[in-house]
Amino acid sequence: MCSIIGYKGRQSAAPIIVDSLKRMEYRGYDSVGVAMIKDGSLMVRKGTGKVAEVNQNLGISDMSGLIGIGHTRWATHGGVTDSNAHPHSACKNNIAVVHNGIIENYKELKEELIAQGHVFSSETDSEVIAHLLEIHHGSDVKKTVIQTCKRLRGSYAFVAAFQDGTIAGARYEEPLIIGVGNDGYFVSSDVLGFLQHTDKAIFLDNCDIAVIDNTKMEIFDFDGVPVARPITQVAWELGEADKGKYAQYTLKEINDQRLTIANAARQDKSAMAKFCEILGNAKSVYITGSGTSYHSALIFKQILARFAKVRAETVMSSEAQDGLAAIDSDSVVIAISQSGETADVLAAIKTARAQGAKVLAIVNVTTSSLARSSDCFLSTNCGPEIGVAATKSFTGQLALAYAVTDRLAGGALKAGEQAEFVAAAEKVISMCQPAIEKMAGELSDVNDIYLLGRSAHYPIALEGALKLKELAYVHAEGVAAGELKHGPLALMEKNTLVVMLSPDDATHSDSISNAHEIKARGATVIGISDAKDEIYDHFIEIPHMEQEAFYPIVEVIPLQMLAYYLALAKNADPDYPRNLAKSVTVK
Numbered sequence: 001m002c003s004i005i006g007y008k009g010r011q012s013a014a015p016i017i018v019d020s021l022k023r024m025e026y027r028g029y030d031s032v033g034v035a036m037i038k039d040g041s042l043m044v045r046k047g048t049g050k051v052a053e054v055n056q057n058l059g060i061s062d063m064s065g066l067i068g069i070g071h072t073r074w075a076t077h078g079g080v081t082d083s084n085a086h087p088h089s090a091c092k093n094n095i096a097v098v099h100n101g102i103i104e105n106y107k108e109l110k111e112e113l114i115a116q117g118h119v120f121s122s123e124t125d126s127e128v129i130a131h132l133l134e135i136h137h138g139s140d141v142k143k144t145v146i147q148t149c150k151r152l153r154g155s156y157a158f159v160a161a162f163q164d165g166t167i168a169g170a171r172y173e174e175p176l177i178i179g180v181g182n183d184g185y186f187v188s189s190d191v192l193g194f195l196q197h198t199d200k201a202i203f204l205d206n207c208d209i210a211v212i213d214n215t216k217m218e219i220f221d222f223d224g225v226p227v228a229r230p231i232t233q234v235a236w237e238l239g240e241a242d243k244g245k246y247a248q249y250t251l252k253e254i255n256d257q258r259l260t261i262a263n264a265a266r267q268d269k270s271a272m273a274k275f276c277e278i279l280g281n282a283k284s285v286y287i288t289g290s291g292t293s294y295h296s297a298l299i300f301k302q303i304l305a306r307f308a309k310v311r312a313e314t315v316m317s318s319e320a321q322d323g324l325a326a327i328d329s330d331s332v333v334i335a336i337s338q339s340g341e342t343a344d345v346l347a348a349i350k351t352a353r354a355q356g357a358k359v360l361a362i363v364n365v366t367t368s369s370l371a372r373s374s375d376c377f378l379s380t381n382c383g384p385e386i387g388v389a390a391t392k393s394f395t396g397q398l399a400l401a402y403a404v405t406d407r408l409a410g411g412a413l414k415a416g417e418q419a420e421f422v423a424a425a426e427k428v429i430s431m432c433q434p435a436i437e438k439m440a441g442e443l444s445d446v447n448d449i450y451l452l453g454r455s456a457h458y459p460i461a462l463e464g465a466l467k468l469k470e471l472a473y474v475h476a477e478g479v480a481a482g483e484l485k486h487g488p489l490a491l492m493e494k495n496t497l498v499v500m501l502s503p504d505d506a507t508h509s510d511s512i513s514n515a516h517e518i519k520a521r522g523a524t525v526i527g528i529s530d531a532k533d534e535i536y537d538h539f540i541e542i543p544h545m546e547q548e549a550f551y552p553i554v555e556v557i558p559l560q561m562l563a564y565y566l567a568l569a570k571n572a573d574p575d576y577p578r579n580l581a582k583s584v585t586v587k
């Protein structure tokens with residue numbers, strides 16, 4: 001959620017840190033702060049707002065020094081205020097810390113520290129780390145950090161800057177990565193924080209501490225024993241995270257789908273073979289994910305059953321405690337995640353592992369905790385997805401789900417990189433854009449939208465509703481069209497806005513009947529289909545698909561566009577929806 005970065009090297013640290021924070025801003029964007037160490041003193045500048053704005057107001061990148069730490073925040077404990085922004089320092093003002101995660105025992109620690117005379121200046125859980133570091137501070141930074149970590153419960157990655165110029169990072173259940181540059185070290189929550197400077201990364205394990213002093217960088221475990229972690233070369237493409245010619249990342253990423261769907265369908269053959277072998281040998285299969293990734297799990301489950309005769313259960317990762325209750329060592333869990341860092345997903349696979357199950361992953365970030373801890377993973381190959389709303393990663397997940405199913409089904413789906421959906425997805429972007437932009441302008445006053453679909457279109461109705469909620473702040477509900485008359489029909493009245501997903505497949509005629517029932521109550525119906533019908537008040541045409549199982553990957557794109565253009569019509573920032581963050585690394 002929050003992003004953290006530390007730098008110690010031969011270059012001016014503040015501009016590097018500000019640039020890193022901009023690149024990682026998708027992780028959290030309610031406040032920003034930087035602490036610099038220079039000539040044995042600590043300086044902190046921090047405030048609420050986006051990185052560019054706070055930097056302009058406070059002149060952060062003008063701060064001098066070669067050692068610094070920075071943070072962008074997504075508030076958990078304490079409101080969005082200047083004093084709650086990180087970095088935090090304690091009473092002596094000689095150590096500053098930035099933190100990502102949640103300190104679960106912060107209340108008892110805070111009471112204990114206050115009883116010892118410590119004065120707190122924020123409402124955050126994170127500030128206890130600064131005071132604990134201060135209490136334990138001695139000549140050995142490693143010991144200081146270990147003693148501090150031993151007092152903390154919860155999840156954390158933190159980086160601390162000490163007055164003597166030492167930087168230290170610690171990791172427990174939150175990612176922390178060292179970037180090894182030619183002229184310095186970086187410590188970051190994401191490789192994007194340093195990839196513009198170096199492609200050499202060291203992924204810290206849980207319970208690792210890294211200490212960077214004036215001569216070296218060393219890694220220890222929480223018992224103080226030195227540990228060796230390999231240097232990994234990270235693909236440079238991961239760093240290609242700019243908007244190009246587009247006004248927003250979200251618009252760019254919607255358009256990227258012209259290429260990324262084909263990239264996802266084009267898989268490394270040996271990884272695909274291994275993935276399918278593990279899956280094919282499983283006695284029971286569970287598919288888990290959160291948000292958008294959960295919606296692709298719903299479709300994956302349907303096509304696995306239909307084409308490969310593989311029965312799978314879908315489990316929302318946040319509900320995995322119950323959903324995975326019957327899992328055993330003959331089971332396989334497929335975890336789907338763009339970031340590979342979602343706390344609920346990582347907790348779900350921990351539950352699965354504890355029962356001896358194997359873990360397969362579908363990820364976009366191949367250096368993520370999920371990818372690295374899985375038995376085998378496949379990559380959606382989409383490149384960085386920065387917009388908070390998942391777009392190209394979702395269609396990448398679907399393309400992969402089709403490819404895996406196709407292999408298990410002996411090629412019945414024809415879902416390789418030449419698949420019918422690749423060209424159709426490219427076509428639908430150009431086909432729909434003008435009509436949707438116009439329609440969104442006309443609908444800018446709308447506050448409620450219902451999205452209806454049957455069978456594979458129901459998960460797309462859920463996904464479309466999620467996009468409309470997070471991007472356009474519209475109350476949107478995905479409804480299984482067949483359930484309409486079991487309740488939701490009561491909500492249909494004059495001017496109720498309904499999007500009907502009704503491609504020309506086996507669901508079409510039933511969906512059209514539903515459209516009539518809705519229209520009879522006075523609702524306005526937007527049809528998304530390849531078959532025009534007079535019942536629709538507005539019509540968004542999508543390409544016809546010979547393989548009807550492929551309609552979902554195509555029909556979701558107009559819904560992404562509708563949410564995007566509606567966000568613009570409502571003056572919302574599609575890249576940075578209020579209250580949200582891209583990677584949800586806390587439970």
Ligand code: AGP
Nearest residue numbers: 291292293337338339342389390
């Ligand atoms: C999607 O638009 C959302 N931002 C969110 O639901 C997201 O899909 C969810 O948090 C899961 O993220 P992941 O795929 O990185 O695990």
